[in-house]
Amino acid sequence: MHPGKTELNYYPAGKLMIFILPVKKLDDAYLHFKQDLIDNKLAGLFMEQKGHYIEFTKELNIQNVYLVSFIVPIAQMYAAAKHFAAFGIIGPDKPDRLIIDEANSLRTKHMRVFTTHSGDGYYALLFQELTKQNYNAVIESFIGKLMKT
Numbered sequence: 001m002h003p004g005k006t007e008l009n010y011y012p013a014g015k016l017m018i019f020i021l022p023v024k025k026l027d028d029a030y031l032h033f034k035q036d037l038i039d040n041k042l043a044g045l046f047m048e049q050k051g052h053y054i055e056f057t058k059e060l061n062i063q064n065v066y067l068v069s070f071i072v073p074i075a076q077m078y079a080a081a082k083h084f085a086a087f088g089i090i091g092p093d094k095p096d097r098l099i100i101d102e103a104n105s106l107r108t109k110h111m112r113v114f115t116t117h118s119g120d121g122y123y124a125l126l127f128q129e130l131t132k133q134n135y136n137a138v139i140e141s142f143i144g145k146l147m148k149t
Contacts, residue, residue: 057121
């Protein structure tokens with residue numbers, strides 16, 4: 001800090017970011033990872049929401065997943081991402097993506113579409129229950145998003 005000069009500090013919170021990770025099952029390895037994040041104060045306000053992994057390569061494949069959300073202050077993003085990598089959760093060899101966005105984005109984005117790791121298709125993460133009532137609308141939305149890419 002320099003005398004007479006105003007500096008803005010956003011630590012510890014500032015802008016809050018959200019790390020979203022698709023998890024196939026909430027097993028002991030995941031629970032250990034989550035507890036370690038809490039113990040190291042790298043993230044908080046966890047949400048484990050049932051969702052779906054929709055993949056389209058040669059055919060349509062839908063799997064149930066948990067979409068685990070971690071709220072991370074912007075000042076802790078690097079440390080939290082390093083922690084995820086150290087646990088083998090994220091990395092260039094991992095097919096599932098860690099999504100990082102502004103924390104309030106979950107209110108408006110219910111589906112996110114990505115290119116598959118191998119590049120031969122697309123997949124979406126659906127942040128809501130897939131029911132008989134909304135199935136057609138969800139699949140149409142997924143295909144519509146594919147047409148825009």
